[in-house]
Amino acid sequence: MSNRGNNQSRNKFNLKIQAVPQLDPIPDKQTATDETDMAAVREKLADLQISPTEREQLEDFLKHKKELPVLSSSDLEQMSVLGSGNSGVVTKVKHTRTNIVMARKMIHLEVKPAIILQILRELKILHSCNSPYIVGFWGAFQAENEINICMEYMNGGSLDLIMRKSGRIHENVLARISLGVLKGLKYLRDEKAIIHRDVKPSNILVNTKGDIKLCDFGVSGQLINSMANSFVGTRSYMSPERLQGTKYNIVSDIWSYGLSLIEMAYGKYPIPPPSEEDMEELMSATGPVYPSSRASTNRGDSVDDNSPKTLAIFELLDYIVNEPPPTLPAKYFTETFIEFVNKCLVKDPKDRATLTFLMSHQFVTSDKVISLEDFISWITKHGIDNETN
Structure with missing residues (x-):
């Protein structure tokens, strides 16, 4: 990268951090549906190309959700803190009236009550997102100025937390993870007409059943707007077309995942590229090389971590x-x-790989992909806990 001597030259292309860049028009399928009729749910699940085991697990989750009382803070007992950042705090909680373990994300917003109500209405779409590759949604509620989002608890944790514990992730593990991520993105596109818009290691979760699921996708425009100032780190996974404020579509998620793959393969965010000496250190390490840095959060800030190079945003x-x-x-x-x-990280979105191409690529279809049994063992070893969720 060429040397830029001052702030003006560093931003000579006048890049702007925009709240919500313009989207390509997509069909309006984002109407929340009544999922309380289990017969109707089973019919919908039958249309999905999923295994009998995956279908059974989904039906079990939905059965418990149907029986769940209205969520409130008084019924949630905190068990541990799973993570925190600019966007809020995520805790492991137990619903005391049912003993269901959940992950609760608490997002503090200084906005008008009407905006909070609109966000809660928009989040209702999550009730109809039923896929083995999407984290289950128990519900959302308001407590003072906080939005509380209760999701399925994934006891392996997010991939950024795993990297923080284990270091880089081997490519045969990433191959299995990739197929799960691609199936999740395909479900959101085909069934819900949703673009994820925030694909990164911290939004890919795993558990000791071997499940790989996406979370925190952009279903609420008001929530994204209200939290725009908290997403400096997320910008570092955005595709070039999004950073330039032009129209974008599903292939912008492909770029984000390609960048995430390199980060997970290195155990470190890959921009700027590591030197040969840094690369040797990364590849020879048996654990986190830079344990004091926060994996996958606030990339691009002028952070004081132990990595060899950092860039201002x-x-x-x-x-x-x-x-x-x-x-x-x-x-x-x-x-x-x-x-x-390389197919994921093509600058021109018209030439970037599609979901269909990537899902049939040898990287995810080869017999070298880690087996389910070995993947479960890997999660059990490196995940956030060893409980059965």
Whole structure:
């Protein structure tokens, strides 16, 4: 990257951090439906291309949700803190009246009550998002100026937390994760006409059943607008077309996932690219190389971590838009994995890989992909706890 001597030259392309860039028009399928009729639910699940085990687990979750009383803070007993950041705090809680363990995300917003009510209405779409690749939604409620979102508890945790504990993730594990992520994105697109808009390691969750699920996708425009100032880190996973404020579609999620793949393969955010010396250190490490840095959060801030290089936020965004995308070195990774990532990280969205192409790619279909049994063992070893969720 060329040397930029002052703030003006660092942002010479006048990049802007926008709240919600313009979307390509997509069919309006985001009407929340009544999912209380289990017969209707089963009929919908029958249309999904999922295994009998996945269907049974979904039906069990929905059965418990149907029996769940109206959610309130008084019924939720905190068990532990799972994570925190600019967007809020996530805790592991137990619903005392049913003993159901949940993950509760509490988001503090300084907005008018009418805006909070609109956010809660928009979040109702999550009730109809029933897929083995999407984190289950128990419900949402308001407590003072906080939005409380109660989701299925995933006892393996998010992939950024796993990286913080174990370091980089091997490509045969990433292959299995990739197929789950792609199926989740396909479900959101095909069944709900939703673009995720925030694909990154912290929004990919796993559990000791071997499930891989997406969370925190952008179903509420008001919530995104209200939290716009909290999403500096998320910008670092955005595609070039989003950073430039132009129209975007599902392939912007593909870019974000490609960047996330390199981060998980390195155990470190890949921009700017590591030097050969840094790369050797990353690949030889048996655990986190930079344990004091916060994986996948606030990338692009002028953070004081132990990594060799950091960029100010506008330098980073300028780099994503105008410099070549990162690539995996052939010295450490297979040709198949390198090609898969390269297809994700094409600057021009018209030439970027589609979901259909990636789901049939050898990287995710090869017999070298880690088996379900070995994947479960990996999660049990590296996940946030070893309880059965």
